[in-house]
Amino acid sequence: MYYYGITPNQLIQAMKGELEAIEYYERLIKMAPNREEANIIRAFYEDEKKHYNNFRRLYMMMTGRPPIILPVNKPKIKSYLQGIEQAILDELKAYEFYRDIYLSNINPYVRNTFFEAFTDENEHAAHLNYIYTKNKCK
Template sequence: MYYTFNNMQAPYYYAYNRQQPMSYKSLQEALSLIKQAIEGEREDELFYDYLISVAPSQEEKDIIISIRDDERKHNRMFRSIYQSLTGQMITAPGQVEFEKPKTYIDGIRKALFGELAAVERYRDIRAGLPSRYYRDMVFEILTDELKHATKYNYILDLDTRRLIDK
């Protein structure tokens, strides 16, 4: 198989193995963002537990439980990446409080936009990681976050339908 560049043919492996440009994000930036994500774990846990406790239907509770469980998995993955790259473990802060949203739907909106903001942060983390192995782990987390945003949109749609049916 040959690769054509400037009307010259070269074996594909030559073109493929050329030096790739450095990432636009550094490993230090990625590690700092991972640390921030891990340190927010306890507050997130309290927030999800609150949403589960006030969800108006079992379907919504189950959706939020599945999201919370994914977030726990993400936290384990980020901890593993951080420890592998630094040799250090991150401990979560002890006492944490969170601000209850005014309403359940306000909480769902906050969660939706939190997921979308996480996608942007995790994209930067992915860009700064040194190997495909770690980037693939973060890609899994990124796609889960997009899935979560879609689920929150579904919950917002359920709420709209409840209002219309009244």
């Protein structure tokens, strides 16, 4: 497993985070005040599914078996604006985690997988900041 430069536990953590984000964005899409914001969040939802599948594929390449991940809790979002604020923080946390794995790795497949994920997470945070600012100033 050294060849991959990442542990199965790190991948489980990444997959769990992606599943939580999928659930979270599914809820935020329903709370969005307009189609534009719902579509932006829906794109994040699709990215998170892609990341989950990429991490799952990598896990199976490493271990030869599918991952065992406990079901994630349903998100509790008090308000749309609070949900957007929390999503920004979660995206930045994921960005740092994925970036650190990318920077500490020499395996090209792992690096490409995590590069795509951390750049997407950073983009999500930027768009969420736009949504937050737009709604906060109303």
